[in-house]
Amino acid sequence: MVTLGHYLIVSGMLFTIGFAGVLLRRNIIIIFMSLELMLNAANLSLVAFSRFRVADGLPSYNAQVFVFFIITVAAAEVAVGLAIIVALYRARQTTHVEDINTLKF
Amino acid sequence: MSSFIFWFFAFLMLVFGAAVVINRNPIASALSLVICFMGLSALFMSLDAFFIGIIQVLVYAGAVMVLFLFIIMLLDLRVEKLRKINYVAVIGGAAVALAFFLQIYFVVRQLNAAQQPFPALTAKTDDVHNIGALLFTNFNLPFQIIGVLVLVATIGVIVLSKRELR
Numbered sequence: 001m002v003t004l005g006h007y008l009i010v011s012g013m014l015f016t017i018g019f020a021g022v023l024l025r026r027n028i029i030i031i032f033m034s035l036e037l038m039l040n041a042a043n044l045s046l047v048a049f050s051r052f053r054v055a056d057g058l059p060s061y062n063a064q065v066f067v068f069f070i071i072t073v074a075a076a077e078v079a080v081g082l083a084i085i086v087a088l089y090r091a092r093q094t095t096h097v098e099d100i101n102t103l104k105f
Numbered sequence: 106m107s108s109f110i111f112w113f114f115a116f117l118m119l120v121f122g123a124a125v126v127i128n129r130n131p132i133a134s135a136l137s138l139v140i141c142f143m144g145l146s147a148l149f150m151s152l153d154a155f156f157i158g159i160i161q162v163l164v165y166a167g168a169v170m171v172l173f174l175f176i177i178m179l180l181d182l183r184v185e186k187l188r189k190i191n192y193v194a195v196i197g198g199a200a201v202a203l204a205f206f207l208q209i210y211f212v213v214r215q216l217n218a219a220q221q222p223f224p225a226l227t228a229k230t231d232d233v234h235n236i237g238a239l240l241f242t243n244f245n246l247p248f249q250i251i252g253v254l255v256l257v258a259t260i261g262v263i264v265l266s267k268r269e270l271r
Binding site: 001002003004005006007008009010012013014015016017018019020021023024025026027029030032033034036037040043044047048050051052054056057058059061062064065067068069071072073074075076077078079080082083084085086087089095096098 | 108111115118119122123125126131134135138141142145148149152153154156157160161164165168169172173176177179180182188195198199201202203205206209210213214216218219220221222223224225226227228230232235236239240243244247251254255258259261262265266
């Protein structure tokens with residue numbers, strides 16, 4: 001029997017994979033993909049909660065509208081972020097975060 | 106809700122999610138991310154959220170990942186050369202991620218609602234209709250703000266992509 005807890009644990013595992021990717025990888029594009037993994041892990045738990053909270057025989061659609069907004073904002077974020085990465089690559093010819101340390105103390 | 110669907114697609118999603126982080130070739134990472142999002146969309150559908158599942162495939166696997174692959178090929182990124190690995194940083198990062206997961210695990214385990222199965226759906230689910238109705242009544246203002254946000258993002262991308270940044 002699959003319970004709410006199973007979905008929350010899977011969502012937590014996906015978030016942890018994304019988190020580890022952000023912490024461990026040094027390629028800025030892979031870091032960006034890991035950010036997407038973390039956003040989607042949050043979406044999974046939101047949808048699981050929406051299915052869990054049944055009213056009048058229907059899932060609570062407020063959470064699904066929220067997920068819809070998150071997906072829209074994430075798509076806009078990807079477009080802007082990749083444009084910034086391209087601009088950075090033009091200026092520095094690298095996507096390795098250890099080569100981009102002007103602001104490092 | 107079949108538990109086989111859950112276990113199969115959760116396993117698929119987590120394996121390919123890990124492959125995104127582990128692969129050294131950026132293109133292989135991007136393609137693993139596509140399969141990971143397919144598994145995630147199947148999980149959404151196993152939760153009776155068909156509209157969100159379709160949107161996930163259309164927006165992420167369709168649009169976002171094509172953008173990623175486009176940028177990777179535009180920048181002509183190869184398999185990155187192995188650099189000197191800072192073992193303290195790697196072990197520290199893995200320990201922080203593991204501690205984070207253990208926190209989530211113990212919080213979910215002691216959560217009372219997490220042990221209960223999902224209540225059955227008695228009414229006919231009509232996702233697109235219900236979400237659309239909510240979007241244009243209760244959430245009308247956020248919906249319009251999102252529209253402005255997408256417009257601003259489009260203009261911002263055009264400005265950022267110009268050759269000369271002034």
